[in-house]
Amino acid sequence: MLDYKLLQALATVVEFGGFERAGEQLGLSQSAVSQRIKALEVRLGQPVLIRHPALRPTPAGQRLLNHVQQVQLLERDLRAALPTLEEASPRLRIVLNADSLATWWAVAVGDFCRTEGLLLDMVVEDQDVGLKRLRDGEVAACLCASDQPIAGARCVPLGTMVYHPFATPDYIARHFPDGPTVEAFRRAPAIVYGPHDQLQHRFLASCGYHGSFPYHLCPSSEGFVRLTVAGMGYGMLPQMQVASLVAEGRLDSIAPERSLAVPLYWHFWRHSGELLERLTGVLCGVRLE
Amino acid sequence: MLDYKLLQALATVVEFGGFERAGEQLGLSQSAVSQRIKALEVRLGQPVLIRHPALRPTPAGQRLLNHVQQVQLLERDLRAALPTLEEASPRLRIVLNADSLATWWAVAVGDFCRTEGLLLDMVVEDQDVGLKRLRDGEVAACLCASDQPIAGARCVPLGTMVYHPFATPDYIARHFPDGPTVEAFRRAPAIVYGPHDQLQHRFLASCGYHGSFPYHLCPSSEGFVRLTVAGMGYGMLPQMQVASLVAEGRLDSIAPERSLAVPLYWHFWRHSGELLERLTGVLCGVRLE
Numbered sequence: 249m250l251d252y253k254l255l256q257a258l259a260t261v262v263e264f265g266g267f268e269r270a271g272e273q274l275g276l277s278q279s280a281v282s283q284r285i286k287a288l289e290v291r292l293g294q295p296v297l298i299r300h301p302a303l304r305p306t307p308a309g310q311r312l313l314n315h316v317q318q319v320q321l322l323e324r325d326l327r328a329a330l331p332t333l334e335e336a337s338p339r340l341r342i343v344l345n346a347d348s349l350a351t352w353w354a355v356a357v358g359d360f361c362r363t364e365g366l367l368l369d370m371v372v373e374d375q376d377v378g379l380k381r382l383r384d385g386e387v388a389a390c391l392c393a394s395d396q397p398i399a400g401a402r403c404v405p406l407g408t409m410v411y412h413p414f415a416t417p418d419y420i421a422r423h424f425p426d427g428p429t430v431e432a433f434r435r436a437p438a439i440v441y442g443p444h445d446q447l448q449h450r451f452l453a454s455c456g457y458h459g460s461f462p463y464h465l466c467p468s469s470e471g472f473v474r475l476t477v478a479g480m481g482y483g484m485l486p487q488m489q490v491a492s493l494v495a496e497g498r499l500d501s502i503a504p505e506r507s508l509a510v511p512l513y514w515h516f517w518r519h520s521g522e523l524l525e526r527l528t529g530v531l532c533g534v535r536l537e
Numbered sequence: 538m539l540d541y542k543l544l545q546a547l548a549t550v551v552e553f554g555g556f557e558r559a560g561e562q563l564g565l566s567q568s569a570v571s572q573r574i575k576a577l578e579v580r581l582g583q584p585v586l587i588r589h590p591a592l593r594p595t596p597a598g599q600r601l602l603n604h605v606q607q608v609q610l611l612e613r614d615l616r617a618a619l620p621t622l623e624e625a626s627p628r629l630r631i632v633l634n635a636d637s638l639a640t641w642w643a644v645a646v647g648d649f650c651r652t653e654g655l656l657l658d659m660v661v662e663d664q665d666v667g668l669k670r671l672r673d674g675e676v677a678a679c680l681c682a683s684d685q686p687i688a689g690a691r692c693v694p695l696g697t698m699v700y701h702p703f704a705t706p707d708y709i710a711r712h713f714p715d716g717p718t719v720e721a722f723r724r725a726p727a728i729v730y731g732p733h734d735q736l737q738h739r740f741l742a743s744c745g746y747h748g749s750f751p752y753h754l755c756p757s758s759e760g761f762v763r764l765t766v767a768g769m770g771y772g773m774l775p776q777m778q779v780a781s782l783v784a785e786g787r788l789d790s791i792a793p794e795r796s797l798a799v800p801l802y803w804h805f806w807r808h809s810g811e812l813l814e815r816l817t818g819v820l821c822g823v824r825l826e
Contacts, residue, residue: 369754
């Protein structure tokens, strides 16, 4: 068997971002934590941590972290079968898209986490980075718009989120007096989540517009809504996130017939125990409307 | 004078995350963009971009980007004085904390951006990374909780955001039936924004509790609220973000007398032109209540 004291030290250093904090967490001195990491590196014959510029695992370190998390998940199943074993509650690391976390995610998984005593370590990334982190074994599951399968993982479709180009009525009157025209698109400030966010571009392309346009960059789902409501721009927002603002007449679509449906897929490791299977069952029951 | 065509190519490659997209933006072929970057590197005698694993500027490249942004800001002032010059609308890159972006930021700056035709490139980081990016010249300003001055930048206090340990009434009845006790803190799942978020630890320390506690990690302001409302945990939330949920009785404080006030400071480059000075004037008029 591997020496899990060493692996736990590695997992704790990475989770808490440093040797001192990991020591506090484990009830060890910083130097004891450091010795465990060194012992692990000696046994492995290569480094498990990159120290500079930021502390992060090497590819080999990530493989070990992947393994630690899988073992912790299997331990959970064991503890369910043998309830007198000492209790522990590993955090399940999941990468997901910002808009799901800002909308339906908590309602969908809240009861399950409560019942199972499950803690989540949520990571927000776009789909390419998210799938890479799943492939690298950094996370146990990835919720994203890509159906590209990952070796060793299963992929199940969860439905779609529907986006509309929303803005305030004032903004629409000022910038789109003649509707969604090429001239309006060229001048009206938009809001884009980040450099890899293609929704705004896809919307404009669906309207036949392929030129440049002014936009704010706002990498926050809630901030995106706030900017839109403050009249700073128009942007592609999930219908479900702003339903009440639309009902109150504070937001409206600049092109009601132009919506984009973004599919969501749940990728997760095979053979990681029953907990992930049951969580998957819960997610498959979600209605994204 | 520097060759600004080359500098603009660098800025566009970094902003759009690739040579192909930068080319689309500039109306150039990918190979023309690549040639401009190479020409810049030859003149500088060192690389300006790191290609792997992700495209990002070298420290020298960042200095150049800093300079480009300062020049663009100064050009804005020039254009205000000479309105017949061809118009351009540079994005002002600002790093700020997630909770400000999720609450008061858009209302505070919305009118100003509209009037000035100003576009923002917002970056969400915690204060240490944010101040580092300001120091490195990656951003023009940083909104954070630290009053640590940066050479070449001014720092003005904007007020404080007040945080309370909120949860649903059901959650409080289940996990804190006897109030905020040591035994309850040891078992009740909390919600923490990320490994560097110290608010929960500061709250527990203020209650005299220094032990470990179970928690979810949720790096999203809106997700944090959703998890709390779904009863998954209790967490330190800005009073202003959840005022309506508190008024509706959906959230309550687990320890009403224990709030934490987090100060906010606005750090910005000196000598970057009038636009930043005027934006600073707008921010100084904000009341964070």
